Amino acid sequence: MIKNILRLYFIMGSMNTQENDPLDVLEKALQGGVTCFQLREKGVASLQGQEKYSFAEKCMKLCQTYHVPFIVNDDVELALALNADGIHIGQEDEAAALVRKKIGPEKILGVSVHNVEEAFLAQKAGADYVGIGPVYTTSSKEDARIPAGTKVIEQVAIQYPNLPIVGIGGLTEGNLVPVIRAGGAGVALISAIASSQDPRNQAKQLRDKIEQVLEKE
Ligand SMILES: Cc1ncsc1CCOP(=O)(O)O
Ligand SMILES: C=C1C=NC(C)=NC1=N
Numbered sequence: 520m521i522k523n524i525l526r527l528y529f530i531m532g533s534m535n536t537q538e539n540d541p542l543d544v545l546e547k548a549l550q551g552g553v554t555c556f557q558l559r560e561k562g563v564a565s566l567q568g569q570e571k572y573s574f575a576e577k578c579m580k581l582c583q584t585y586h587v588p589f590i591v592n593d594d595v596e597l598a599l600a601l602n603a604d605g606i607h608i609g610q611e612d613e614a615a616a617l618v619r620k621k622i623g624p625e626k627i628l629g630v631s632v633h634n635v636e637e638a639f640l641a642q643k644a645g646a647d648y649v650g651i652g653p654v655y656t657t658s659s660k661e662d663a664r665i666p667a668g669t670k671v672i673e674q675v676a677i678q679y680p681n682l683p684i685v686g687i688g689g690l691t692e693g694n695l696v697p698v699i700r701a702g703g704a705g706v707a708l709i710s711a712i713a714s715s716q717d718p719r720n721q722a723k724q725l726r727d728k729i730e731q732v733l734e735k736e
C-alpha cells in the first residue's frame with residue numbers, strides 16, 4: 520500500500536552528505552528504518568552520465584537488499600534504464616500523464632504539488648502520491664518556494680482523501696507532528712538524515728516518532 524511506504528521517505532543525492540560517503544549514509548538510513556528512498560541527483564555538484572548511472576545502480580542495489588522502494592527524481596530515462604521502482608517529478612518536469620505512459624501502471628509515480636489544483640491534475644494524470652512543501656524553510660533546495668506550513672496539506676487531504684500525501688521541507692523529529700495531523704501519510708526529508716553524524720539512529724528516532732503519531736491518528 521502506497522501510504523505505508525511514505526511514512527519515512529528519505530531523499531538524498533551525492534551532494535547532500537558533505538564529507539561522508541553517500542552510500543554509507545544510505546545504508547545506515549536503510550538500517551535505521553526509512554520506508555522509501557529517492558535518489559535526487561541534481562544541482563551544481565551532481566554526478567552526470569555514467570558516474571550518475573553507476574551511483575544510482577549502487578543505491579538501487581542497497582535498497583533492494585533492504586526491501587525498500589527505490590525512486591528516481593526527475594530523470595525518467597534513468598528510472599527506466601535502471602528499472603527503478605518509481606519516479607518523482609515536479610511541475611516543471613515532463614507531464615505526469617506522459618511519464619505514467621512511459622513507466623507503465625505498475626511503477627510508482629510521485630508528483631510535487633503546491634495547491635489543490637495541481638493535486639487534482641496530478642491525481643487525474645495517475646499519480647500514486649503527491650509531495651507537498653516546503654512546509655518549513657529548507658536549505659536543501661535552491662529554488663524552493665515560500666514555506667507554506669501545513670495549510671496546503673490540509674486542503675488537499677480534505678478535497679482528495681484518497682490521494683496519499685507526503686510533506687517535505689525542513690522536517691525534523693521536533694516539527695513533523697503537524698504534517699501527520701494535517702493528513703500527511705508520512706514525511707519526506709533530506710538533511711535530517713543526510714547531514715546527521717548518526718544517520719542510522721536518526722532514521723530510527725524519526726521512524727519511531729512517526730509510527731507513534733500515526734497510531735494516535
Ligand atoms: C526537494 C524539496 N522540495 C521541497 S523542500 C525540498 C528539500 C527538502 O530537504 P530538507 O529535508 O533538508 O529540508
Ligand atoms: C520536491 C519533492 C517533493 N516531494 C518528494 C517526495 N520529492 C521531491 N523531490
Ligand SMILES: [Mg+2]
Nearest residue numbers: 593608609612
Ligand atoms: Mg523535478
